Each structure stands twice: as C-alpha cells, then as structure tokens.
Amino acid sequence: MVRERLEGSQVSRVAVVSLIGILFFCAIAPGIASTLPASFLARAPPAVGPTAGSFVGWRDNFDDVSRVGASSNVAFSGSDVRVPPGGVATLTRQGLVLGRGPPGDFDAGELGDPTVVFDQGIYHMWYFGSPGAGMWSIGYATSADGQVWTKQGRVLSSSIPADSASAAYPEVIKVGSEYWMWYSGSDGSRYQILLATSSDGLVWTKRGVVVGVGPPGSPDDQHTYAPSVLIRSGTFYMWYGAFGSPNPGRRSVLLASSTDGVSWTKQGVVLTPGPSGSIDEVGVDTPSVRVVGGQYEMLYGAVDSAIRARLARAVSPDGRSWQKMGIILDLMSPYESTVLDNPFLLPESDGSWKVYYHARGASLQIFLAIRPLPGGPSGWLRSIPITIPAGLEWSWFNQSASVPAGTWLNVTVRDAMTMAILAGMENRTVGAVDLTGVDSSIHPGIVLEGWLTRDPSDTPVLDSWEVIWLDRSPPTFAGLETADDLRTGGSIRLSWSAASDPSAPILYSVYQSSGSDAFDFSTPSYTATTTAYDVTALVDGRLYRFVVRAEDAWANQDTNTVSLSAIPTNPFDRNAPTFAGLTSAADERTGGAVRLAWSDAVDPDTPASNADPSLPITYLVYVTRSGTSFDFGGPDQTTSNRTAWVTGLVDGKSYDFIVRAMDSRGNAESNTVIRSATPTHPFDSMYSIYVSDRASGLGSGPANGSTSETSLEIGGLRPGRTYYILVRATDAAGNTEMNTRIVSIQIKEAVSVAPFAWIALILVIVIAVLAAGVVMRKRRKKGETPPLSPPPAR
DSSP states (O other): OOOOOOTTTSSOOOOOOHHHHHHHHHHHHHHHHHSSSSHTTSSOOOOOSSTEEEEEEEOOOOSTTTEEEEEEEEOOOSSOOEETOOOHHHHHHHEEEEEEOTTTTTSHHHHHHEEEEETTTTEEEEEEEEEOOOOOOOOEEESSSSSEEEEEEEEEOOGGGSSEEEEEEEOOOEEETEEEEEEEEOOOOOOEEEEESSSSSOOOOEEEEEEEOOSSSSSSSSEEEEEEEEETEEEEEEEEEEETTTTOOOEEEEEEEEEESEEEEEEEEEEOOOOSSSSTTSSSEEEEEEEEETTTEEEEEEEEEOOOEHHHHHHSSSSSEEEEEEEEEBBBTTTSEEEEEEEEEETTTTTTTEEEEESSSSSSSEEEEESSSSSSSSEEEOOEEEOTTTTEEEEEEEEEEEEOOOOEEEEEEEEEETTOOOTTTEEESSSEOOTTTTTTTOOOEEEEEEEEEEEOOOOEEEEEEEEEEESSSSSOOOOOOEEEEEEEESSSEEEEOOOOOOSSEEEEEEEEEEEOOOOTTOOOSSSESSSEEEEOOOOOOOOEEEEEEOOTOOOOOOOOOOEEEOOOOOOSSOOOOOOOOOOEEEHHHHHHHHEEOOOOOOOOOGGTTTOOOOOOEEEEEEEETTTTTOOTOOOOOESSSSSEEOOOOTTTTEEEEEEEEEEEEOBOOOOOOOOEEOOTTTTOEEEEEEEESTTTTTTSSOEEEESSSSOOOOOOOOTTOEEEEEEEEOOOTTTBOOOOOOOEEOOOOOOHHHHHHHHHHHHHHHHHHHHHHHHHHHHHHHHHHOOOOOOOOO
C-alpha cells in the first residue's frame, strides 16, 4: 500500500475541494474567481485538451459500498468515508503458527478456530481439529511467546447427544480460578452452544447446552455457533454466529447476556450481512469481541457472494450498535487463498494486538497476524475496477473532500489489470488529477486508491470521487444503406443501421444534393434520431443524391461519404376498381343465411399506363336490416371470391346488402346497388287447405283449415256431392306459394239396411221355432215304455 506522507501535503485549514466545478466556475466568472484566495486557486490544474466532450463517466458518492473494491480501517457513514477514532493500523502477517498433525492424529486433516488465554506467563490455545473424516474435536496447545506452540493433544471430544457429531468452535476465558469453555456441539442436524469447565484446561466437565436454537421464525432457529464471551461489570455477554429461516443461507451475529454464564437471555441480532455487492453480503459470523480503550472491537468473518471469507472489523460504543470498518486482512496465495476466517483478537498489555485466525489454501490451518504499537491511525480504500468504454479517453480524476489541519488524504491511480501505479499518479494530494496522459488503449481500466490519516481529534473526510471521460471520437457508422422511391409522388425513403457511440443520444444528419451538384456538409438538409427518414416534397422524375452522417452528444460527427441516389415517381395506383355491384341476394333456405353473387370487378390500371394493376381485388360486404342505414366504417365480411354466404341472420327478417370492390392499394369504389333477401328455414312452412263444391275461385277466400303436418281430416261434407280441394304452402315470413293443382272427390250416399234386417230376424225366429218342434218330438218318442220280450218255450 502507498501511504507515505508527501512533503507539503499537510493543509493549514479545512479545504472542501471539487476542482472540476472550480475550473468551470473560473471560466465563466473570472471576475468573481479573482476574489478567491490565491492558495486555493493555485490548486486548480491547468486546463488540458478540449472541454467539449468531458463528462462524469464514473462516480462514487459512498452512499453504499457497491463501488468499493477493498478497504481497511475506514468507516462508511452512508454519505462519506472517514477514519474512526481509535483506528488500528494494518495487520502484519506472521505466518503459520499451528499446522496439521501427523497421520493418525486427531488434527491430521485440518484445524482451526483458535481461542487464546494469556495466564501466568503462558499462552494457552484451544482449537478444533479433524483427522479428515469430518469428526471434529477440541485440542490444546501452549506457547511462551504466542508464536511458537507445543500441542498438548485432544482435550474434549464428542460424548453426549448434543455433541455426538462434533465438538468445535471453542471460546475460553478464565472465571475465577477455572477455565470456562463455551463451544459448538452438533448432534448431526444442528449446532448449539454448550458449556464445559476445567481447573487446568486439560480435563473438562460438560455442563450441556446453554444457548440453543431459537423458536421457529427466529433469526437463530437453525444453528447457534462460534461464541465470543466477555464479562463486564459482573455480567456475561456473548456474541455468536447464527443461521435462521427468515434469511436462509445468510449468517448474522447475535448477542445474549447472562448473570452466571449458564442461563442466557437472547438480545437479538446486532450485526447483519451487507447489501448486494458488499464484502459481507452473504454473511457475518465467527465474531471475536474485546474492549480496547473503552471501545468494543469486533473482528469477524466477512463472506461475499463468491463464498470467500476475509477478516473484517467493526467498532461499537456499547456492544450493540456496530459500525463496520471494512476488511482488515485480505486473502493471499497460496496458503490463505480461499478462506480467511474465525479470528481471535488478543489485545496485549503494551497496546499491540495478536490476531489468530484460520485460513485455507490446500488445507485449513492456524495463522497469526499482529498490530504493532499504535501510531497515527490511518485507513485506506480502493475502488472497484473502472473500465472506460471503447472510443473514449481518460480526462480527469477528481475528489470532493475535507482535510483538516494535521490530517492527510493522499490518492494513487493504479492499472486495473496489473495493479501497477501509473506514472506520476502516486500519492497525489487532494485535488484533481489530470488523466489525459493515460492511454486508454494501454490502460482500459484503472483503480483508485485513497489513504486517509487522522490526528487524535479530527479525520479527513472523503465525500466522493469521480472519473471524467473525454469523448473526441465520432460515432462508428457505416453510412447510408438504402434510398428507395416510395412511388407515392415526390417521396424517397432513406435507411441505415444504427451507429455506435458511448455518448448518446446519436443524431443523424441527412445531406441532400440534386443531380450532379456537390454536397454542402456545413448544414444538414434534415436530421433524424431513428434509422430511417422519409424525404418528401421532391420533384418527380428528378435525380436526388443523399449522404447520412452520425453525430454524438458532443457534436463529434463522422465523415463518411457513402452516397446513394433515387428518383421519385408518380404513385402506383390511386384509382378504384370498376365494379357493377351486387347482382343477386337469395335466401339459402337453411335458416339465417343468404347467398350473394356478383360479377368480377376490373382494376383499370395496366402496366402500359405506368401503374401496375393492384391485384388481387377484395370485395367488401355490408349488411343491414331493411329500412336501416348501412355502416361503411367496416365491412361485415371480405372475400376475394364472386360469392359470399352471409350467415347469422334472423329468419323472417328482411335484409339489405351492398358489395363494393377494393384493390390491393386500398382504393375502393362506392357503388350503392342494394339487393334484399329474407332468410327462412326449410321446416317452417304452414299448409292452407281450401275445399269447395265449385272449382272456380278456389283459393281466393279463406282456407277451410291449416296444418304444419302433411295430412288433415275435414268434416261437414254432404253425401252425394263432388268437392274440389286445393293445398297451398306459406313460409314463416308469410310468403305463400300460389299453385293451382286442384283435386276432386265425390261423397257417395249411404245404403239403408233396416228392412232387410227385420226380414232376416223373422226368418231366424221361424227357423228357430221349427227346429225346436222337431227336437221336442224326438225327445217324446224316446220317453215311451218298450214291449216285453216273449216268454221262453217249454
């Protein structure tokens, strides 16, 4: 990092600087500008290059940290950047202090999450380890200087249901004469915080779960882990990491308090993940909290969207309201390349810090960084890479800042790809930096770096910084592509592909020339903002030439000479077809349908008349109830045939019809030939029956009967007479056909049968009497006594 104080960089007063604004102000009001202090005006750099085309291409107002690439020991207030009181110097890495054990040891696979107590001249460290199979347990090591450690072996492992899967994330403090360890135990489904106590740090007595997961919907209803504990005025305070269903996958830091270290009262979330794009947008966890100089200091793991963990810092006056200070230790290859997390802050009695943490390269191991004795508090920040669009040039870098006496603000500009400092761009004091000497083709991206140093009472404040781009290049444009006669009389359509340029909007200038006349490029004939333009009011038959050029927002115009020509001509067709109109409208007798017919229309235009026939011809059918007006706003039906079948009509109602012809150019004739028809249904006829004894005049009077059936009985006719019968049909519309087919029938008189019946009856009676007499006589003869037989001979 560049943090040298350049001679003369101190300012003897507070200066709020926005140099680009000053230059503009001086340019338009030299009289007013001359009244400004000479020392202030002297800070404005000389104007370099044209001012036209300069604009703010990139700016960070620090209302969030989305445009901050990295930072350390600076505070983002939501509107500016400053160094907070009690700031820390950058941590200095000391390297690996505790590595993996040999094969077969409990920490042969990985180890991490150290917690350290300095007691009776000895540094004591507890940490978790794993042989590589995922079963974690807690080990112990000692050191005389906090850097060279001797492992003492495993001291706490899984033995109860709550830590049956693993025991990890220890936090140890000394309470009285005992060591108290709060650690994270997993039963295979969730982590919770447990307590164990020991008199020597080697043999531990487990006290069970003391901070479990919260109720459903709470911010710690999935896991509680990685505690950090302090005792203040007799009260235990615990900051711990948590997962909760309200923010699945995101990690937060919560606070709990206790009077005895065993029974805890949860105080809720005190540190949350940052906004999208920030260094800790996915999670803040594994906190380590200590009080330094009356201020709460928290080091924590900041997890970004790529799930990279780095060490970050936050400060608080009360342990509840925290101000994030940014990254304090970043990733570094090869041994700390993917994870840098689980810090433990150990403030030393001389004011220096030891920060133990675990990091992962090929494996997870424990490292140390230190903060030397406090000096002048300072901090730094870098922007994200700023990439300039093709075709633009670097112009200025500018900041708006206040720098009180005794404080410093230096800026450096680096190449975004190599992070090399650009020549002449190192440790520039507050003010505008001329970038016109930076070749954008060699350095298409830059990174801004700022160093802020405070004194005990005040801090420099960076309100914003910005990069000015310069556009002196015209748009990239291929020129005019088509010039077509619209054939509507005096009109030509020009078209082209869109030009490209970072300085929108783009204006297209159309230059027009007639015949062989030269173009006048000083003033365009027309302008357009789209990629086509219709030139009108031209003279038919005359040759016109056109050139189109593109111009950006800064009046940088390309100089292409692509010229196309066209000749406007008379319109193709303005004449309507010749059409005699509708010839017939007939009931289809299928119910609600009428069939229309007409003869072909003829388009009068021919190729010989220099106007092609506009075929095909479309016929427009208009329908209305008889007695009502036609609505020619839109046809009821269109067809290219010579007939049309109009359906959906009401039977028995009369309809009027008009058919008009229109060519393909939209020219329509307007004949008024009306044909009428009444739709009917084939099964809606009524039969009228006329009966008379005279054939003449039959059917002229009222019917003798009617029916919808095909037969009818008629009574009241007189025998012996001849009658004449006529049947006629009437449809539902009241239309009666007038056939004259008469049939006749003669009604004969009935024959009397009464005299013959009496004679027959008398004959039957006589025969019956005679038959009875014969029967009675025969019965009498059968009733006489028969004669005796003669006696036998003696």
